[in-house]
Amino acid sequence: MAIRIYNSLTKKKEDFVPLEEKVVRMYTCGVTVYDQCHIGHGRSLYIFDVIRRYLQFRGYDVHFIRNITDIDDKIINRAQELQKSWETVVQENIDAYKRDLKALRIDEADVEPRATENIESIQRDITGLIAKGYAYEVDGDVYFRVRQFKRYGQLSGQSIEKMLEAVRIEPDAKKADPLDFALWKKSKENEPGWPSPWGTGRPGWHIECSCMSLKHLQCRTLDIHAGGRDLIFPHHENEIAQAEPLTGKPFAQYWIHHGLLTINGQKMAKSLGNFITIQEALKTYRVDALKMFFLASHYASAIDFSDERMKEASKAVEKISILLKRVEPFSKTKSESKLWEDPSLALPAWREKFSEAMDDDFNTPKALACLFDFVSETHRFIDTHQRDRAYHHTITAAGKLIEQWCHEIFGLLGDDASDKPSEEQERLLQERQEARRNKDFRRSDELRDLLREKGCIVEDTKEGQSWRRG
Numbered sequence: 001m002a003i004r005i006y007n008s009l010t011k012k013k014e015d016f017v018p019l020e021e022k023v024v025r026m027y028t029c030g031v032t033v034y035d036q037c038h039i040g041h042g043r044s045l046y047i048f049d050v051i052r053r054y055l056q057f058r059g060y061d062v063h064f065i066r067n068i069t070d071i072d073d074k075i076i077n078r079a080q081e082l083q084k085s086w087e088t089v090v091q092e093n094i095d096a097y098k099r100d101l102k103a104l105r106i107d108e109a110d111v112e113p114r115a116t117e118n119i120e121s122i123q124r125d126i127t128g129l130i131a132k133g134y135a136y137e138v139d140g141d142v143y144f145r146v147r148q149f150k151r152y153g154q155l156s157g158q159s160i161e162k163m164l165e166a167v168r169i170e171p172d173a174k175k176a177d178p179l180d181f182a183l184w185k186k187s188k189e190n191e192p193g194w195p196s197p198w199g200t201g202r203p204g205w206h207i208e209c210s211c212m213s214l215k216h217l218q219c220r221t222l223d224i225h226a227g228g229r230d231l232i233f234p235h236h237e238n239e240i241a242q243a244e245p246l247t248g249k250p251f252a253q254y255w256i257h258h259g260l261l262t263i264n265g266q267k268m269a270k271s272l273g274n275f276i277t278i279q280e281a282l283k284t285y286r287v288d289a290l291k292m293f294f295l296a297s298h299y300a301s302a303i304d305f306s307d308e309r310m311k312e313a314s315k316a317v318e319k320i321s322i323l324l325k326r327v328e329p330f331s332k333t334k335s336e337s338k339l340w341e342d343p344s345l346a347l348p349a350w351r352e353k354f355s356e357a358m359d360d361d362f363n364t365p366k367a368l369a370c371l372f373d374f375v376s377e378t379h380r381f382i383d384t385h386q387r388d389r390a391y392h393h394t395i396t397a398a399g400k401l402i403e404q405w406c407h408e409i410f411g412l413l414g415d416d417a418s419d420k421p422s423e424e425q426e427r428l429l430q431e432r433q434e435a436r437r438n439k440d441f442r443r444s445d446e447l448r449d450l451l452r453e454k455g456c457i458v459e460d461t462k463e464g465q466s467w468r469r470g
């Protein structure tokens with residue numbers, strides 16, 4: 001069965017057919033490095049990592065590019081604010097970004113192109129657009145002539161007239177039309193700049209992405225272009241407008257957009273004081289809990305971050321760990337034939353159910369529901385099938401299947417030290433489990449308080465105790 005993807009361009013769920021058999025060329029809009037990454041970036045980075053992993057799992061050779069915008073008005077403004085050079089601001093934030101990716105255990109892209117390393121190619125594209133009548137230079141700036149591109153608005157589904165109403169008419173008399181956007185910006189004094197046929201300046205944001213995606217994926221049409229929903233207009237609309245006149249081909253076959261993230265129902269903003277960086281979130285919650293929270297909603301939905309939701313996510317992660325711990329001893333016994341699995345746990349059917357969910361537009365909540373049903377079924381099998389011929393082997397195979405889903409596709413249950421309790425916490429957790437088993441609730445409560453002092457919040461669930469940072 002084919003993977004089906006909701007394509008923002010056609011506004012339909014469609015069978016996924018890449019242009020080259022078994023090869024996927026995928027580009028995602030990366031970060032602008034003027035500040036640290038927040039958990040909204042975390043969602044974007046993670047969810048596209050999961051999609052990449054799933055496509056690989058389904059046998060595709062995925063060429064994956066994620067850019068870094070390292071020159072932008074925001075970077076220049078931040079450098080002025082901090083009285084640092086723009087290069088320092090960029091380097092500090094790239095270092096922080098790489099640290100975040102590592103902490104989240106998200107794979108590097110095949111290429112992570114930076115705008116400033118692709119200036120020549122960007123200039124070549126701009127020159128091409130001027131030559132074809134799609135762009136014009138005015139006093140060191142170059143603008144894209146929006147009305148020249150007849151399909152403008154196809155992605156965001158807006159008419160030019162509607163857009164014109166929405167666009168604030170800037171007092172910029174240089175533009176021939178208020179809808180036109182900058183491809184090249186002339187540098188002011190003391191601003192970074194690169195020599196160009198139009199004088200010293202820097203590229204606009206939109207041209208970076210259309211240029212670097214096609215260049216580094218070495219194609220004229222991408223299979224998948226991905227990004228946040230907030231980028232559809234104008235960023236992605238502009239990317240299409242820039243790319244298609246140059247290549248004469250559709251820019252991307254499938255457009256995937258993730259929904260946005262709010263915090264306790266509010267938009268995240270520095271001014272509201274609810275801005276949570278990835279590093280801050282990981283001081284309170286485990287990496288796997290954060291990932292579980294992202295997976296619990298479909299990538300296209302808006303999600304709301306709250307302590308409550310994070311607690312649920314922590315418990316969900318713990319459910320998987322509890323089962324895997326229970327399964328572990330069975331894998332150490334070699335008593336049965338490896339060729340025969342007990343049909344009462346029907347592993348192939350579970351495998352199929354999971355793939356069906358993921359094939360349906362990467363429906364992670366549906367896939368998780370399948371995973372947790374399978375966790376319960378495996379507990380039940382362990383409790384009730386002791387007499388079965390392939391008892392040990394079936395349990396081991398079930399554990400391996402859960403591990404495969406968690407590791408290979410969701411990037412969960414990594415062996416990152418920060419995701420495990422410390423030795424002391426582990427000892428106290430075990431002692432508490434023992435106390436509860438002996439119904440020594442006073443001791444178990446004492447240990448819970450002690451663990452809290454040591455930064456470990458314990459909760460009791462049906463399957464046993466779970467813990468999270470606190």
Ligand SMILES: [Zn+2]
Nearest residue numbers: 029030209235
């Ligand atoms: Zn972009």
